[in-house]
Amino acid sequence: MLDTLKEYFSFPFVRYAFVVGLLIALCSSLLGVTLVLKRFSFIGDGLSHVAFGAMAVAAVVGLTDRMIIIIPVTVIAAVLLLRTGQNTKIKGDAAVAMISVGALAIGYMLMNRFPTSSNISADVCSTLFGSTSILTLKRSDVLMCVIMAVIVIAVFVLFYNKIFSVTFDENFSRATGIPVNKYNLLIAVITALIIVLAMNLVGSLLISALIIFPALSAMRLFKSFKGVILCSAVISVICAAVGIILSILYSTPVGSTIVIADMSVFFLFWIISAFTGRNKT
Amino acid sequence: MSEQIICRNAALGYEDGIVTEGLDFTVSTGDYLCILGENGSGKSTLIKALLGLKHQVSGEIKWCSGFSAGEIGYLPQQTPVQRDFPASVKEIVQSGCLSKTGLRPFYNKEEKKLCASTMKLLGIDDLADKCYRELSGGQQQRVLLARALCATRKMLLLDEPVTGLDPKAQNEMYELIAKLNKQGITIIMVSHDIHAAVQYASHILHISKKQLFFGKKSDYLKTSIGKSFLDSEENNHA
Numbered sequence: 003m004l005d006t007l008k009e010y011f012s013f014p015f016v017r018y019a020f021v022v023g024l025l026i027a028l029c030s031s032l033l034g035v036t037l038v039l040k041r042f043s044f045i046g047d048g049l050s051h052v053a054f055g056a057m058a059v060a061a062v063v064g065l066t067d068r069m070i071i072i073i074p075v076t077v078i079a080a081v082l083l084l085r086t087g088q089n090t091k092i093k094g095d096a097a098v099a100m101i102s103v104g105a106l107a108i109g110y111m112l113m114n115r116f117p118t119s120s121n122i123s124a125d126v127c128s129t130l131f132g133s134t135s136i137l138t139l140k141r142s143d144v145l146m147c148v149i150m151a152v153i154v155i156a157v158f159v160l161f162y163n164k165i166f167s168v169t170f171d172e173n174f175s176r177a178t179g180i181p182v183n184k185y186n187l188l189i190a191v192i193t194a195l196i197i198v199l200a201m202n203l204v205g206s207l208l209i210s211a212l213i214i215f216p217a218l219s220a221m222r223l224f225k226s227f228k229g230v231i232l233c234s235a236v237i238s239v240i241c242a243a244v245g246i247i248l249s250i251l252y253s254t255p256v257g258s259t260i261v262i263a264d265m266s267v268f269f270l271f272w273i274i275s276a277f278t279g280r281n282k283t
Numbered sequence: 284m285s286e287q288i289i290c291r292n293a294a295l296g297y298e299d300g301i302v303t304e305g306l307d308f309t310v311s312t313g314d315y316l317c318i319l320g321e322n323g324s325g326k327s328t329l330i331k332a333l334l335g336l337k338h339q340v341s342g343e344i345k346w347c348s349g350f351s352a353g354e355i356g357y358l359p360q361q362t363p364v365q366r367d368f369p370a371s372v373k374e375i376v377q378s379g380c381l382s383k384t385g386l387r388p389f390y391n392k393e394e395k396k397l398c399a400s401t402m403k404l405l406g407i408d409d410l411a412d413k414c415y416r417e418l419s420g421g422q423q424q425r426v427l428l429a430r431a432l433c434a435t436r437k438m439l440l441l442d443e444p445v446t447g448l449d450p451k452a453q454n455e456m457y458e459l460i461a462k463l464n465k466q467g468i469t470i471i472m473v474s475h476d477i478h479a480a481v482q483y484a485s486h487i488l489h490i491s492k493k494q495l496f497f498g499k500k501s502d503y504l505k506t507s508i509g510k511s512f513l514d515s516e517e518n519n520h521a
Contacts, residue, residue, distance in 0.1 A: 039368060160388040167378040170368055174427075177334045177357035178382040178434045225414030226371035 003251065010250050018144045019256075023242045025151040026200045027212060027260070031238030032158050033193055034217035035231050036169050045083050045190075046213045048098035049197045050206040052079040054129055055105030057201070058112040069146070072198050079105075080194035084186055131205040131257050150199055154192055165189065166227055204257030212238070215264035222268075222275040237267050286311050286347050287438060287469060288333065293342030295328045301340055302328045308488050308497040310438075315461075315470045317484035319477060319512070324491040326473050330442055333471065355471075356431030358441045361423065366416060372426050373411045376402055379433030394433075401429045405459065421452030428459070438469040445476065457483055477512055 010016045037043055056075035060068035083098055113126055139147075158165070167175045168185045176182045200209045220233035245260030287310050294304035303325030310316055320326045331337035332344055334355055356379075379401075380394040390398075402408040405425050410418065415426060424444060431439055441460065445453040461483050464470045474480060480487060480500075487503040489496040495508050503509040 039364065041364065163378065163381060163384065163389065166370070166374065167381050170365065170370060170375065170378065171359065171362070173359040173362075174357055174430070175378075175381070176336055177355065177359070177440075178379070180381060221369050225369060225417070226412075227369060227374050228371075230369045 006251060007247065015139065016250065018139045018141070020243075020246055022139060022144055022147045023246050023256075023260070024239050025147055026196070027216075027238040027242035028235055029151050029154045029196050030200055030209070030212045031216040031234045032155070032231060033189070033196055034213040034215075034238075035220070035227075035234055036165055036189060037193065038214055038217040038221070039169050040189075042084075042193075043210065043214045044095060044098050045080070046193065046197060047210040048083060048102040049076055049080055049194055050201065050209040051102035051109075052076055052105040053198055053201055054206040055109035055112075057129055057206075058109035062112045062116040069198070072201075073195070076194040076198050077191050080190040081187060084190045129201075129205060130207045131255060147199055150195055154196060157188065157192060161185070161188065170227075204260060208257045208261050211261040211264055215261070215268050216241070219264075219268040219271040222271040238264070241267055289343075289345045289347060291343040291345075293332070293339040293344050295325060295332050295337065296340050303490055303492055303494075304340075305493040306342070306490070307494060308486075310469060310471065310486075312469055313464070313467055315464045315483060315485045316472070316488060317480035317486070318471065318473045318488045318490065319475065319480055320490045321475070326490065327442070329490065330440065330473060333440060354435045354437050356433075356435040356437075356439045358424075358427050358431045358439065358444055360442050360446065361427075368415055370415050371411070372402070372407065372413050372415060372418070373398065375415055375426055376411075376429045376433060379430035382434060398429075398433055401432045404432070405429050419452070420448045421455060424448065424452075424456055425459070432463075432468075436468060438471065439463065441470065441472045443474060444472065445474075445479070453479075 011020070037046060053072055053076045056072040057068060059075075060071040063071070065071060079101060083101065109129075110126060113129075114122060117125070164180065164185055167180060168182055168189075172182050196213075197206075197209055200212055204212055216234035216238035217230070219237050220230045224230045224233050241263040242260050245263045246256060248254065248263070249256045249259040289310075290306050290308050293306040294301050295306070296302040296304075306329070308316075318326060318329065328337065332339055334357060335346075376398045377390055377394070380390055380397060383394060384390060399408065399411075402411060405428060407422065407425050407429060410422060410426070415423065418426065428439075428441075428444075439460075444460065445456050448456060457479055460470060460472065464483075472480075472484070481504065484500050486498065487496060487500050487509070488494070489503070489508060489512070496503055496506060
């Protein structure tokens with residue numbers, strides 16, 4: 003088994019996939035805690051569908067660097083969705099549902115009518131479930147991913163206390179003169195960036211799992227915000243590593259394997275918390 | 284006594300209508316002002332205006348003698364999100380210092396010291412590493428009060444501070460607020476508990492779409508509006 007692994011890891015594309023996978027898992031888990039606590043879990047889901055739609059448009063237009071379209075579209079959608087959460091005629095959850103299914107429909111329509119390769123269903127499937135795209139990463143993709151991950155982590159560390167305050171109590175933060183809306187915007191933009199990145203790893207349908215499972219697992223057992231964040235980061239990275247390795251060994255789809263690993267940890271933590279009775283909820 | 288907030292004939296509201304008007308009152312250093320009113324009388328809108336988060340439609344609200352809206356320590360009502368929030372008491376109290384940090388990403392020694400002394404003042408220093416969601420309602424309110432005190436020592440604005448607490452915890456909370464007031468911290472409390480208002484406050488502001496009364500507590504009790512409100516509340520309690 004180790005020999006098989008060693009053989010696989012001698013290929014650069016496998017190493018790239020591994021590095022990128024871990025970085026994405028780390029970033030998404032950091033933000034996941036905030037999103038879950040702010041009751042924004044669904045935004046991740048909505049945005050991933052928007053990213054799928056944008057990807058389809060980029061593919062049809064025939065751009066070599068699809069990120070030029072995907073990133074701005076997703077960021078704009080994130081900003082709009084956060085706005086709708088506050089006060090509009092269409093309620094936040096309905097707006098998310100509307101935008102996400104709309105983007106999904108348009109995306110599939112475009113891919114179907116203007117196919118870029120002969121095998122449409124494989125194309126769609128890999129965008130939705132990220133089956134092979136992570137193994138086709140180029141050096142430049144990896145570099146891009148590393149830079150984005152560094153930005154996300156740096157922003158998170160530098161604004162850690164502000165993010166905590168805005169997550170825990172917007173009203174109080176606003177009253178003491180913290181520009182809450184700016185920080186919400188920051189969170190939205192970073193979320194959008196992470197989702198675009200994570201599409202490579204698990205595909206657009208499974209991204210939410212990467213964001214919410216580690217956070218929910220950590221919340222079962224840990225009592226402080228810092229503890230929850232660190233724990234969810236560790237869970238996420240370990241699950242991504244295990245998932246990628248298992249998918250190589252047993253040639254299972256990468257995305258699903260990682261998500262199932264995350265789910266297993268969640269149930270494990272859930273059982274532990276039920277037995278120790280430390281968690282009232 | 285120096286004035287901290289002066290409100291002159293102010294009207295508050297939203298684009299589609301005025302919520303409350305004719306507000307005319309003064310808050311001075313060391314006052315204990317209780318704002319009374321039924322639900323929907325414009326109390327929460329007034330809070331936003333006092334915190335400087337909402338501009339008045341007409342009239343004037345002035346923060347004076349080197350005092351600004353950002354220097355009000357605010358104790359908001361709890362939201363459902365907070366009740367199961369995984370955070371330690373210390374983390375929450377420290378977040379009160381956030382406005383002092385500016386662009387600096389972390390808390391310095393001075394701010395950590397301030398947190399420790401504030402927790403001691405409110406008798407929650409032994410809870411520092413406890414999880415917020417596992418505390419009792421009274422303890423949670425103390426934690427939020429400590430956070431507000433970390434933000435400022437000049438004025439506290441309390442929004443229904445005893446809602447959801449059992450009678451014993453309510454009394455403890457009121458006593459604690461009275462103690463802080465004696466130390467020179469100005470208190471503005473929004474409440475519909477007239478008995479507590481009568482017992483602890485120095486001034487009363489009674490609003491209901493418009494200002495019904497502002498003045499000393501002793502004067503309020505002599506007015507017909509004060510008497511009738513007290514009576515109706517008494518009947519409710521009986």
